[in-house]
Amino acid sequence: MARIVGGITTSHIPAIGNAIAREMFEDPYWKPFFDAYPPVRAWLDEVKPDVAIVVYNDHGLNFFLDKMPTFSVGAAPEYQNKDEGWGLQPLPPYPGDPELSWHIINSVVAEDFDLCTCQEMAVDHGFTVPMSLLWPDRAKMGGLKTIPLVVNTVQHPLPSPARCFKLGQALGRAVESFDKDLKVVVIGTGGLSHQLDGERAGFINKNFDLMCLEKIVDDPEALTKYSIHDLVRLAGAQGAELILWLVMRGALTGTVSKLHSNYHIPISNTGAGLLLLENAA
Amino acid sequence: MTSVSAPEPIPGTTIFDGSMAMRGYALNKMCYSFNEAESRKAFLADEDAYCAKYGLNDEQKAAVKARNVLQLIAAGGNIYYLAKFAGIFGLNVQDVGAQQTGMTVEDFKAKLVAAGV
Numbered sequence: 001m002a003r004i005v006g007g008i009t010t011s012h013i014p015a016i017g018n019a020i021a022r023e024m025f026e027d028p029y030w031k032p033f034f035d036a037y038p039p040v041r042a043w044l045d046e047v048k049p050d051v052a053i054v055v056y057n058d059h060g061l062n063f064f065l066d067k068m069p070t071f072s073v074g075a076a077p078e079y080q081n082k083d084e085g086w087g088l089q090p091l092p093p094y095p096g097d098p099e100l101s102w103h104i105i106n107s108v109v110a111e112d113f114d115l116c117t118c119q120e121m122a123v124d125h126g127f128t129v130p131m132s133l134l135w136p137d138r139a140k141m142g143g144l145k146t147i148p149l150v151v152n153t154v155q156h157p158l159p160s161p162a163r164c165f166k167l168g169q170a171l172g173r174a175v176e177s178f179d180k181d182l183k184v185v186v187i188g189t190g191g192l193s194h195q196l197d198g199e200r201a202g203f204i205n206k207n208f209d210l211m212c213l214e215k216i217v218d219d220p221e222a223l224t225k226y227s228i229h230d231l232v233r234l235a236g237a238q239g240a241e242l243i244l245w246l247v248m249r250g251a252l253t254g255t256v257s258k259l260h261s262n263y264h265i266p267i268s269n270t271g272a273g274l275l276l277l278e279n280a281a
Numbered sequence: 282m283t284s285v286s287a288p289e290p291i292p293g294t295t296i297f298d299g300s301m302a303m304r305g306y307a308l309n310k311m312c313y314s315f316n317e318a319e320s321r322k323a324f325l326a327d328e329d330a331y332c333a334k335y336g337l338n339d340e341q342k343a344a345v346k347a348r349n350v351l352q353l354i355a356a357g358g359n360i361y362y363l364a365k366f367a368g369i370f371g372l373n374v375q376d377v378g379a380q381q382t383g384m385t386v387e388d389f390k391a392k393l394v395a396a397g398v
Contacts, residue, residue, distance in 0.1 A: 015373065060361045064313045065302050085315040086368025154361055156298040197360035199351070200293030201378035202389055204396035229288040229296075237294055237360075265397025266390075269374050 002100070002178035005047050005185055007248045007256075008040060009216070009275040010133055012056055012189040014125040015268035017088050020132050033272055036262030037133055040276045043259060044134060049185040051097050051145045052134075053171070055247045056126030056189040057153040059084070062118075068155050069116035071167060074148040075101035079123045091128050092138075097145035100178055104147070107174035113167050123148050130189045153190075153241055161231070162224040164243040168250020175251070188248025190241030192263075193234075194270035202269055203236040209263060209271045212242060217258045217277065220249045238270075252279040297359050305357020308345075311335035312362035321369050350381050 016033075024030045061084050063069065078093045098119075105117055127148050135141045149171070152158060159167075168186075175184050192209040195201055212235075215222045223246060231240040249256075260276040295301065302309075311332065314320040324331040332342050344352035348370065353363055367377050379389035 060313055060359075060365065061316060065306060065309055065359075083316055083318060084368075085321065085365035086373075087371075154297070154359060155302050156296050195294070196364075196374050196378065197350075197354055197381070198293045198295055199381060200291070201381045202392055202396075204393065206396060227288075229291075232294060232296070233291050266393035269378055269393060271396070 002175050002180055002182040002184055003281065004172055004175050004251055004254070004279050005049060005183045006043070006279050007186045007188065007252050007275075007277040008130075008134065009188045009191070009245050009248060009273060010130045011191060011267060011270055011272040011274075012126045012129045013268050013270050013272075014084070014086070014088060014129065017125050017129045017132065020129075020136070021089060033264050033267050036264065036274050039260045040134060040274065041136070043276055044185070045140065047183060047185075048142065049144065050182040051100060051147065051184045052131075053147045053149055053175075053184060053186045053251070054127050054130060054189065055149045055151065055187065055244045056130070057241060057244065058150050059124050059126060060154065061124035062122045062150070063154075065155060068152055069150075070152050070159050071113065072116035072118055072121075072150045073101060073105060074118050074121040075105065076119050076121055079121055079127070079146065079148060081124070081128050082122045084124055088125060091132070094123065094127075094131065094146045095144075097147055100145075100175075100180075100182070101147050103178045104171060104174045107177060108167070108170045111170045111173070113170055121148055121150075126189055130187050134187070149247065151244055151247065153238070153243070156228070158228045158240060159243065160228060161226050161243050161246050165220060165224045165246040165250040168247040169253065171247065172251035172253040176253070186248045186251045188245035190244045191235070191239060192242070192271040192273045193236050193239040195236030196238055196269060198237070200236070204265060204269075204271045205235055205239070206265060206271060208234045209273060212245075213261060213263060213273050213275060216245060216249050216275070217256065220246065249277075252277060255280040295354050301357050301359070303357075305341075305359060307336045307338070308341045308353065308356060308358050309362040311337065312358070312366045315365040315369060324369065350377050
C-alpha cells in the first residue's frame with residue numbers, strides 16, 4: 001500500500017525563484033534562508049519518495065476569475081510551467097501520476113469533497129519554487145512524480161482552515177488506501193505572514209508565525225479554530241495561505257515528529273517558514 | 282453580496298470578494314492577459330487601445346495611466362493580476378509595497394527587516 005512518509009512546509013514566493021536563477025545562495029540577504037534547506041534535501045535523498053503532492057494556490061496562471069474552483073487537483077501525465085508575466089524563465093515540465101490522481105479524486109469525492117479535476121494544468125511559482133528548493137538538482141528527483149493540489153486563495157470566500165484540514169485528512173486516507181507500494185511526501189507551500197496589497201502592505205507578524213510553526217506539529221486543531229478573516233487580520237492578506245499548510249498537516253495521520261525547522265524574516269515581503277515532519281506508521 | 286454578515290474591516294486591507302471581483306473583472310482580465318509576452322508588447326505599443334479592447338471603465342483607465350496600485354485596487358484590481366501589470370515595468374512586490382505605503386523602497390525594505398528583530 002502507499003504510505004505518506006512525511007510532510008514539508010516552505011514558502012513559495014517568486015523572489016526565491018529569481019534568487020535561485022541568479023544563484024544568490026551566498027548573498028548575505030539570502031544565505032540564512034537557503035542554508036536552512038540542506039537537512040531537508042538530505043532527508044529526501046535518504047527516504048527517496050516516489051510521489052510529491054504539492055499543495056499551493058494558483059496566482060493567475062492556470063485559473064482566471066471566469067472559473068475559480070475552491071479545490072482542484074491535477075490528473076495529468078505532466079505539468080507545464082509557463083511565463084507568469086514578470087520575468088521568471090519557465091522551467092522544464094514535471095511528471096505526473098494520473099493513476100494516483102484519479103484514486104485520490106475517487107476517494108475524496110466519495111468523502112464529499114468536490115474537487116475540480118484537471119487533465120491539463122499549468123503550474124506556477126507556487127509549485128515550482130518549492131520543487132526547486134527541495135530538489136535543486138533534478139537528477140536527484142529520480143523517478144519522482146508530482147500531483148498539484150490547488151486551493152483558491154485569490155478570491156474570497158476562501159475555504160476555512162477547518163475545511164482545509166479535513167480535506168487533508170481525506171487526502172491522507174486516500175493515499176494510504178492506494179494499492180501500490182509508494183512512498184508519498186506532501187508539501188504545504190506558501191506563508192507565513194505577509195501582505196502584498198493595500199496601505200497595510202509589508203505587514204508581518206513574527207509571534208503569530210512562531211505560534212503556527214509550533215502548533216502545526218502537535219496541535220494543528222488549534223489552528224483550525226481561526227476563520228479566514230482572523231488569518232487575514234493576524235497574518236496579512238496572503239498569510240491566509242496557512243490553509244495550504246493545514247491541508248498538508250491533515251494528510252499526516254500517523255505519529256508526527258518534527259525533524260527540522262527554520263524561520264527567517266524577511267524574504268521579500270514574507271516571514272519564511274520551513275518544516276520537515278516525519279509521519280511514522 | 283452580503284448574505285453572510287460582514288466581519289470587522291481590517292485597516293489598509295481590501296478583501297477581494299464577489300463584489301470586488303465583479304467590479305474589477307475587465308481590469309483583472311486585461312492583467313491576466315499579460316502572462317503572454319505578445320500581450321505585454323501590445324499594451325506597451327498602444328496602451329489606450331489595449332485598455333479599450335478589454336472594456337476598462339474610466340476609473341480603471343485612469344488608475345492604469347497613473348500606475349497607482351491603491352487606485353487599481355480600489356477599481357477592483359486583484360494583487361495577483363496586478364503583479365503582472367507591475368512586472369511590465371520591472372516592479373516587484375517590494376516596489377509595489379513601497380508605493381502603497383508612501384515609503385521609499387529602502388525604507389520599506391528596512392521595515393520588513395525590523396519585523397524580524
